[in-house]
Amino acid sequence: MNSDQNTVEELEQKAKNKAEQYNFNKLQKRIRRNTGQAIADFNMIEDGDRIMVCLSGGKDSFTMLDILMSLQKSAPVNFELVAVNLDQKQPGFPDHILPAYLESLGIEYKIVEEDTYSIVQDKIPEGKTTCSLCSRLRRGILYRTANEIGATKIALGHHRDDILETLFLNMFHGGKMKAMPPKLVSDNGEHVVIRPLAYCREKDIIKFSALRDYPIIPCNLCGSQPNLQRQNIKQMLNEWDKRFPGRIETMFKAVQNVVPSHLADYNLFDFKSINRDSGVINGGDIGFDKETLPESSVPSEDAIEFDPSLQLDVTNI
Helix, strand or coil, rough: CHHHHHHHHHHHHHHHHHHHHHHHHHHHHHHHHHHHHHHHHHCCCCCCCEEECCCCCHHHHHHHHHHHHHHHHHHCCCCEEEEEEEEECCCCCCCHHHHHHHHHHHHCEEEEECCHHHHHHHCCCCCCCHHHHHHHHHHHHHHHHHHCCCEEEEEECCCCHHHHHHHHHHHHHHHCCCCCCCCCEEECCCEEECCCCCCCCCHHHHHHHHHHHCCCCCCCCCCCCCHHHHHHHHHHHHHHHHHHHHHHHEEEEEEEEHHHHHHCCCCCCCCCCCCHHHHHCCCCCCCCCCCCCCCCCCCCCCCCCCCCCCCCCCCCC
């Protein structure tokens, strides 16, 4: 191989590296922007907060911790982060991975060891799903831990797709128009739970996690089967996303743009008091009108190919 060939290969590799860096930076900026917007919209983080970041070892919680640490450096308010992992003593759980990773970050952390695995195995008959009991036990332990470390907020890694999946699960199987709120009070009434990734797309998190090469811990160590109903909903939404670009974004906007007067919950809207003197409410009776639906105006956020003419600036990342 002559020097000219070496030069061409070197240039091609440099161009490839530059393209990958550009795509990573753009992806990171989008996740940071979406997370920051959710935090602002729901007032998730306030000055002086001590936030317990629940770290499961999966892509979502790793990304949440990463982005919160990044935002912490430039946020207009001061807040602390404490990473917390619950070691449930599942067989084969690699208990050395998270401590080593968190030590490398230099962040305050706490590993809580509770043998919930044995409890679940004892209480749940073989072949039955263990997730419900396991989740209740886990929540109780995390609430207790939040008190122990003086946390003012508990941060969970659920993202936009989780919220929409929960909406459809409740509609299809629970008969409720209910999703997963970005901010709420915990079940025991003692804590504020936040979901900073509420505006983030799962496919962005998947790409970001792969590029960051997090030490992912598998979630199937307990042997429990996945929630098949949720998996079916996820598959349905993914198919829609492929066939109808922009539909998922529009659906999530609908969760933020509820019109109670045009639903049928008489506990939420006072239908009984409506009479001829009430006036037209929220556009009136347009239920049978033929509406002209706009073409999807949502730009594709996947179009992040490298533009050689752009000067890459990573100082603001």
